[in-house]
Amino acid sequence: MNRKKSLFNRPSKSKTKSSKKAIDYPEVIDVVGLSHEGRGIAKHEGKTLFISGALPEEQVRFELDAKHRRYDEATCTEIVTSSEHRVAPYCEYYGRCGGCDLQHLDHAEQITTKQTLVTEQLRRLGKFEPSSTEEPITSQSWNYRRSCRLGVNQLTRDGSAIVGFRRKGSSKLIKIEHCPILAEPLDKILNELPAVLETSGNFKEITHAEISMGDTEGALTLRVKKRPKDALAERLNQLAEKHNCRLYFDYGQHIEAFEAEAALSYKISDTATEIAFKPGDFIQVNARVNEKMISRALSWLQLDKDDRVLDLFCGIGNFTLPIASQVNRVVGIEGVEEMVDRARINASNNKLDNCEFYKANLTHDLRAMPWYKQGFNKILLDPPRTGALEIIKQLEQHAPDMVLYVSCNPAALARDGAELISQGYKVTKFCVMDMFPHTSHVESLALFERT
Numbered sequence: 448m449n450r451k452k453s454l455f456n457r458p459s460k461s462k463t464k465s466s467k468k469a470i471d472y473p474e475v476i477d478v479v480g481l482s483h484e485g486r487g488i489a490k491h492e493g494k495t496l497f498i499s500g501a502l503p504e505e506q507v508r509f510e511l512d513a514k515h516r517r518y519d520e521a522t523c524t525e526i527v528t529s530s531e532h533r534v535a536p537y538c539e540y541y542g543r544c545g546g547c548d549l550q551h552l553d554h555a556e557q558i559t560t561k562q563t564l565v566t567e568q569l570r571r572l573g574k575f576e577p578s579s580t581e582e583p584i585t586s587q588s589w590n591y592r593r594s595c596r597l598g599v600n601q602l603t604r605d606g607s608a609i610v611g612f613r614r615k616g617s618s619k620l621i622k623i624e625h626c627p628i629l630a631e632p633l634d635k636i637l638n639e640l641p642a643v644l645e646t647s648g649n650f651k652e653i654t655h656a657e658i659s660m661g662d663t664e665g666a667l668t669l670r671v672k673k674r675p676k677d678a679l680a681e682r683l684n685q686l687a688e689k690h691n692c693r694l695y696f697d698y699g700q701h702i703e704a705f706e707a708e709a710a711l712s713y714k715i716s717d718t719a720t721e722i723a724f725k726p727g728d729f730i731q732v733n734a735r736v737n738e739k740m741i742s743r744a745l746s747w748l749q750l751d752k753d754d755r756v757l758d759l760f761c762g763i764g765n766f767t768l769p770i771a772s773q774v775n776r777v778v779g780i781e782g783v784e785e786m787v788d789r790a791r792i793n794a795s796n797n798k799l800d801n802c803e804f805y806k807a808n809l810t811h812d813l814r815a816m817p818w819y820k821q822g823f824n825k826i827l828l829d830p831p832r833t834g835a836l837e838i839i840k841q842l843e844q845h846a847p848d849m850v851l852y853v854s855c856n857p858a859a860l861a862r863d864g865a866e867l868i869s870q871g872y873k874v875t876k877f878c879v880m881d882m883f884p885h886t887s888h889v890e891s892l893a894l895f896e897r898t
């Protein structure tokens with residue numbers, strides 16, 4: 448027997464509710480699966496028990512946290528028999544910080560598990576199966592995040608600064624001194640920001656810090672209720688400059704550079720494209736996975752000079768511009784006006800004159816839009832977590848040969864994929880992407896081809 452204490456903190460306040468049918472769980476239970484948010488799954492008397500900190504094929508002791516009608520929740524208190532894939536978490540905050548939930552599972556097994564969970568969801572919710580599952584897209588598993596959002600708080604008790612992420616299962620912040628997920632400059636700013644804030648008596652006007660790094664420069668953007676005093680602003684500026692960043696203040700309605708604008712951009716090496724962005728724009732956080740994802744998307748779409756491509760949810764042109772270099776015409780649609788402007792500038796800076804960008808809300812009926820009436824033979828979709836059902840229902844008229852779906856939510860992919868299948872498509876290629884190692888978030892690519 449291999450007994451270990453769990454590293455997972457139990458939720459601070461017990462949320463236990465009374466259930467109509469009380470179940471007597473055994474003291475030690477077998478874990479039979481992993482949930483999509485990284486909790487062990489056990490079954491007893493027909494009821495599902497989600498256990499934080501437990502892994503499949505383990506036997507664990509646990510304490511119940513909450514009872515519900517269909518399932519119960521618990522935290523693992525002792526690992527009686529350990530999984531061969533269990534590893535010691537690398538980060539000292541693991542189990543308390545809300546950022547990661549899979550550090551106790553070895554990295555290779557994280558990817559295998561994610562692939563199994565997504566394909567199961569497609570089968571169960573979408574009632575479809577990809578004809579071919581390709582190699583997952585992976586990268587280094589630490590220091591991969593080139594952008595992050597940190598919470599900032601000043602304790603009333605002693606005026607000290609809390610800079611960090613939300614605690615597991617709570618809206619309160621946990622002070623983090625180092626985060627091994629962050630790229631090095633971001634981690635250094637996270638580490639040094641509290642001391643800079645504490646030099647000022649009061650910094651309650653600062654609520655968040657966002658850091659995003661381009662290939663050469665970055666931006667430290669502080670979300671503020673009002674502009675900080677000059678002395679604090681100066682010290683924050685020095686911190687930003689020390690780590691090759693420019694300082695910005697985000698007032699909610701607008702973002703302002705403290706001194707000069709940062710030259711924020713990243714290159715996509717395979718296509719010799721350079722994409723510029725501004726603080727507040729959406730960028731893919733994992734640079735290496737992003738490059739591999741674009742390269743795979745372009746190859747799966749089998750682009751050629753006659754293609755007319757529609758890139759929906761295009762952001763600042765992350766897929767649109769690499770696609771433009773290989774096709775006749777590409778139209779990018781995005782809901783945020785500033786990002787549409789940036790995409791147009793990016794096209795012009797990359798000397799690509801075969802792309803057009805338009806602002807539109809892709810949950811609306813867009814069939815009267817002039818851009819919609821152009822013919823497209825290939826479509827790329829990269830929606831937010833809510834998915835793309837509304838626009839997919841409007842695509843039937845174009846009858847594109849291929850739809851490439853980039854998904855950050857397997858449940859939305861299952862639902863939207865089922866709609867595409869009802870329109871006469873099948874999933875010919877599928878892969879998962881390890882965009883967020885050590886977390887349970889999973890991204891995937893699914894190619895739908897007209898049958």
Ligand SMILES: C[S@@+](CC[C@H](N)C(=O)[O-])C[C@H]1O[C@@H](n2cnc3c(N)ncnc32)[C@H](O)[C@@H]1O
Pocket residue numbers: 729730731760761762763764765766780781782783786807808809810829830831
């Ligand atoms: C997952 S991001 C992808 C962006 C881009 N494809 C990339 O790779 O960087 C989703 C994008 O969809 C945009 N978006 C979200 N909801 C939208 C909507 N209802 N209509 C249009 N665009 C939307 C967001 O602003 C964001 O840029």
